[in-house]
Amino acid sequence: MTDLLKNAVATGFENLFGYAPEVVWSAPGRVNLIGEHTDYNEGFVFPFAINRHTFAAVALRTDAVVRVASAFAPGVIEIELSEISRETASGWSAYPLGVAWALLQKVEGGSVQGFDLYIESDVPVGAGLSSSAAIECSVAVALNDLWELGLSQRELARVGQLAENEIVGAPTGIMDQSASLLGKLDHGVFLDCRSLEAEVIDLGFAREGLELLIIDTKVEHRHADGGYASRRAACEAGASALGLRSLREAGLADLPRAAELLDDVTFRRVRHVVTENERVLQTVAALRERGPRAIGELLYSSHESMRDDFEISVDELDTAVETALRHGAIGARMTGGGFGGAAIALCPIEKISEISRSVTAEFALLGYAKPDVFVVSAAPGARRED
Ligand code: ADP
Numbered sequence: 604m605t606d607l608l609k610n611a612v613a614t615g616f617e618n619l620f621g622y623a624p625e626v627v628w629s630a631p632g633r634v635n636l637i638g639e640h641t642d643y644n645e646g647f648v649f650p651f652a653i654n655r656h657t658f659a660a661v662a663l664r665t666d667a668v669v670r671v672a673s674a675f676a677p678g679v680i681e682i683e684l685s686e687i688s689r690e691t692a693s694g695w696s697a698y699p700l701g702v703a704w705a706l707l708q709k710v711e712g713g714s715v716q717g718f719d720l721y722i723e724s725d726v727p728v729g730a731g732l733s734s735s736a737a738i739e740c741s742v743a744v745a746l747n748d749l750w751e752l753g754l755s756q757r758e759l760a761r762v763g764q765l766a767e768n769e770i771v772g773a774p775t776g777i778m779d780q781s782a783s784l785l786g787k788l789d790h791g792v793f794l795d796c797r798s799l800e801a802e803v804i805d806l807g808f809a810r811e812g813l814e815l816l817i818i819d820t821k822v823e824h825r826h827a828d829g830g831y832a833s834r835r836a837a838c839e840a841g842a843s844a845l846g847l848r849s850l851r852e853a854g855l856a857d858l859p860r861a862a863e864l865l866d867d868v869t870f871r872r873v874r875h876v877v878t879e880n881e882r883v884l885q886t887v888a889a890l891r892e893r894g895p896r897a898i899g900e901l902l903y904s905s906h907e908s909m910r911d912d913f914e915i916s917v918d919e920l921d922t923a924v925e926t927a928l929r930h931g932a933i934g935a936r937m938t939g940g941g942f943g944g945a946a947i948a949l950c951p952i953e954k955i956s957e958i959s960r961s962v963t964a965e966f967a968l969l970g971y972a973k974p975d976v977f978v979v980s981a982a983p984g985a986r987r988e989d
């Protein structure tokens with residue numbers, strides 16, 4: 604698939620623009636292994652880059668014009684570099700144009716050339732695998748090379764976030780871009796959302812004969828916007844009632860005091876965040892000391908906490924998790940913001956087909972939409988393709 608797409612993107616570029624691209628760059632999507640709704644509380648997250656990628660074929664121009672196109676949508680969007688703004692960049696092109704804009708903020712006084720860009724991707728859109736970060740990071744590494752900016756992967760992650768915040772207009776954190784840029788084969792990216800320090804941690808899935816199954820429930824994120832805002836508000840209210848700047852400063856030892864001070868709902872929101880941060884740290888420690896078979900219970904505790912305390916799961920996600928566990932998964936949980944989207948299940952390779960079949964059958968039995976079930980592995984981060 605990877606080589607197919609790499610060739611397809613170069614051919615697609617040439618068919619569209621009438622000449623060959625200089626090079627092809629790629630960046631992966633990501634899945635969050637554990638650490639949900641902890642990012643905006645300055646806590647810990649632990650995603651990994653997956654073996655699904657966006658490929659970007661790019662060539663510099665001699666003028667300051669930018670043209671972008673994608674196999675995903677018809678037409679070519681054309682704009683002067685200096686004209687890119689939240690108002691002029693709309694639809695999918697806001698992602699690549701936003702990255703160009705964010706990089707331009709770093710080119711002090713200097714001028715850079717425009718470019719032609721064409722992308723192809725096999726990261727599913729809207730499944731919680733961050734197809735958006737895959738675009739941003741493929742374009743960021745491409746322009747960093749072509750414009751000879753010399754920015755580090757960490758700086759490029761900030762560039763992707765800036766593009767998404769300022770030009771796309773989505774108030775997202777830095778997790779997705781960090782995973783897409785810093786990923787490493789069979790490793791996860793442990794990220795501290797307060798210091799922004801990232802550490803690459805050996806997952807050992809391949810070595811231990813494990814694979815991660817994604818179960819995309821196809822349930823649209825119902826009430827996601829309102830639900831997300833109210834969870835954020837509860838976390839802020841909880842932190843301030845406890846006299847803390849953010850819930851990152853709260854630990855397990857603060858929970859009895861929180862139970863006394865806070866109303867029941869706010870307390871349970873706080874308890875999710877505090878225990879989830881702890882679970883991320885325990886997951887990293889378990890991987891280091893005992894290997895991936897030791898993280899199953901942590902994954903399931905995370906799911907229970909999101910279901911019961913944070914109340915962001917839905918029946919389809921609970922069914923996916925319980926069915927996978929019943930048929931031999933080591934651990935499983937919903938992943939992403941909640942109210943729909945995907946669940947993940949860590950499975951022994953020999954159980955993958957039984958678990959996939961059982962989940963699909965259970966969904967049919969309950970009259971749910973047919974889920975999309977597929978395996979991902981932890982892949983290297985964004986790079987220039989040879
Ligand atoms: P995700 O969880 O997949 O990142 P988002 O809503 O953040 O979901 O981003 C999805 C958006 O990214 C799409 O609506 C589209 O604008 C853009 N996108 C994703 N993949 C492609 C692609 N291959 N080509 C063009 N745009 C894409």
Ligand code: MG
Nearest residue numbers: 733734735736
């Ligand atoms: Mg996204």
